[in-house]
Amino acid sequence: MPRTLLKLLLPALTGLVVLAVWQAVHEFLSEEMRFLLPSPGAVLQALVDHRATLWRATLNTTEGALLGFGLAVVVSVLLAVALSLSPLVRTSLYPYLMALQMTPLPVLAPICVIWVGAGLRSVALLTFVIAFFPLVVNTTQGLISTDRNLVELFRLYRARPWQRLFLLQVPAALPYFFTGLRIAATIAPIGAVVADMNAGSSAGDGGGLGFQAVIFASQARYPALFATAATTCLLGFVLNAAVLALAWLSLHHWHDSYERADR
């Protein structure tokens, strides 16, 4: 059997097994306890029934997630360049970057709300806070991990500092940056949903997926709650796939982590 077919078939098979077990557990539960685990069919039905609400909520969450994620990319790259300049800068700033990461989102959320108001702005800001740390740490590490010999070579040719940065350090840091980007892309949608739960707002066209989850839970619409979970999960996959594609585009020519056929 061709490998590619196997690669598609195996996860599909796992999915079917999971669905079967899920359905079996649902059947096994007594009638009055079945609300704990709605059947896959009921969740699918909820997905269809609430598609308009979920779609709108997904768009809102995506907007917040992308805004925060984009802001995190820009700020962390700039900050990483500053941090790469000297160990003294790193020593003075790292503890505070850590502190930002250590503070849980639900605690930061109310602060954000009193600063910038509930809704999109808070969601974007909180997503930024959570996505920012892996990006800045990885990118900085990449920028300072340049091959010593190549640094010497650039000194030998009297390259200007900006030439060294753009021709040597930035390309060398790209694999590290993409590692950070993948982590950030995974946690950004989660961050956006959690932020939306804590600092979301139904003002305007309604809240995001986090807000919707809170509403479905309070209305005891459990199949819809499961459908919301599936939607957030899907959002994370899409964002991750986009980052993977981007990494492949910019790295596969030259980086050893991609297998080559033309060697």
Add this chain to the structure above:
Amino acid sequence: MSPVVQIKDLHKIYESGEVPVHAVRGVTLDIHRGEFIALMGASGSGKSTLMNMLGCLDRPTRGTYLLDGINIDELDRNELADLRNQKLGFVFQGFNLLARTTALENVELPMLYGRHRHQSMEQIRERAMHCLEIVGLANRFDHFPNQLSGGQQQRVAIARGLVNEPQVLLADEPTGNLDSKTSVEVMGVFQKLNDQGITIVMVTHELDIARYCKRNLVLRDGVVVRDAPAEDRVIAEHEMKRLKEAEAAAKLTSAAAAN
């Protein structure tokens, strides 16, 4: 014509540790245009220190060094760096090529700085392509380093060393990371360059490699203890031919044995 390198009573003393280290203790040396020198010696003999001074990467503690008639003692740091870029080309043991950069772009690199800045991109590209032709890799100009063999990578590095039209090509253990057959290939490139009139100084600790050069210098404890023409000079082209014949013969023998 005056020698391209004139060194007189050169000393280097490192004062950084508790005990000063006298790495080079009075070396006097003239290198003429068209020479091909192997600089040999055990580790700690001072050959790397001497090489660093030849490369204007390090200043001598005492003594004079004239490079192409210019006394480097009279230059400040920037002038020295400019002189280095104009007069010297470098080849390293570890190739030191940029990974995400094609062969051609790697060769162009030294021209992006210094006196070449006013050249147009076409001129730079043309010059780099010419250097790749010299080392026989023009057809691989768009390959990335990870698509090239070790010997090919070193040849790209040699082309890079040539791109500023240096007076002297300095090579630090250029075959140190290569197997013996690839070493012959790379030494063939050096011999070809030397035949075209390029002066080469090469650090090596392998006697086999030194025999490809014309003049052998041996350092011990910071002084030159031997300075003589290479004995039984090997021509890479002949050696390559011999290796190929030996390989073919071995194949025949093994085929016969299999039958």
